Amino acid sequence: MDKGLIKQIIRSKRRTLALQVTPDASLIVRAPEKVSEETIFTFVQKKIKWILHHQKLARESFRPSVKREFVDGERFLYLGEWHTLFVIQDVTRPIVFNEKKFLFSESFLSDAKQLFEQWYRKQAYEVIKDRVRLYAETAGLSFKRISITGAWKRWGSCEPKGTLNFSWRLIMAPMKIVDYVIVHELVHLEERNHSRNFREKVRLLFPNYQQAEMWLKDNRWLLNF
Ligand SMILES: [Zn+2]
Incomplete structure (x- = not known):
């Protein structure tokens, strides 16, 4: 033991x-x-x-009971790393992500939660879009479009007509975990179920897929906001 x-x-x-x-x-x-x-x-x-x-x-x-306060020194997760928040006075944009720090304008504090979510959603779209294209090309698969959802437990899904959905919360996970979810949903374009064929195709594109699945199960509570 x-x-x-x-x-x-x-x-x-x-x-x-x-x-x-x-x-x-x-x-x-x-x-x-x-x-x-x-x-x-x-x-x-x-x-x-x-x-x-x-x-x-x-x-x-489990969901962390820690409430977001948006104060100096609080840390936020992005692509698997924690970044410190600094509340500052002189910016016109509410959030600036700069050299691994979040700079947040004091005058937007009352809408901080919403603005952070917007920021995460935008990043999620930009990052995931590029990775989906890359993996789709490698695998010779074609999808229709990408959409970002607010799902909490469902990191991704694949619609029969070829739309791939991803939760914006996924962008808090390390890149390799994001990649795994992308591969998983892309393979669903061809294999609807989690069959043996499905797993084999996922494995070809992402050999450590079981480790990634485990990571998501163990760290789900972290990808919360
Ligand atoms: Zn699936």
Whole structure:
């Protein structure tokens, strides 16, 4: 068992061992004072299936409770990296992304959330459009158009008539994850279901696709705003 799995062991006068998976998917063990670490690890090992299942559920439903405040020093995710926000006074544009920093004009603060979303949407469209073209050309596939959605759990979708939809939230993920979702949806132009053929075609264009799928499952809560 990987001991790093346990975030905290809380000892008390209780008589039995108990496990708790917290909303952020951490594992906490409650234990009697005199039980050895070895006994605890064996217990955790025996319950590993239950733990992994509940961690998966927690990760799928967890949304950070941190509210965006749009203050100096707050960090925002873009293409897999965190960038610091600076509230400044003298710009005419509300948001300027400059050398890995977000400069936000103080006079637009009351609409900050909306303006940030607009900024992300625009970036998503520009970045995704180019990558879709690139992969479509490589794979010899043709699509009709690209549209950016506000979906939270559905990173992308492919309409039968050839429109590819992508959530703007995806642009917070690293480029390779964005690429994977693009490849996934492009392959849907030919293969509607997640069949064996589908997976083989995805693999040809994106060999590490399973890793990317896992990343999206584990980090979904991060791509929130
Ligand atoms: Zn799919």
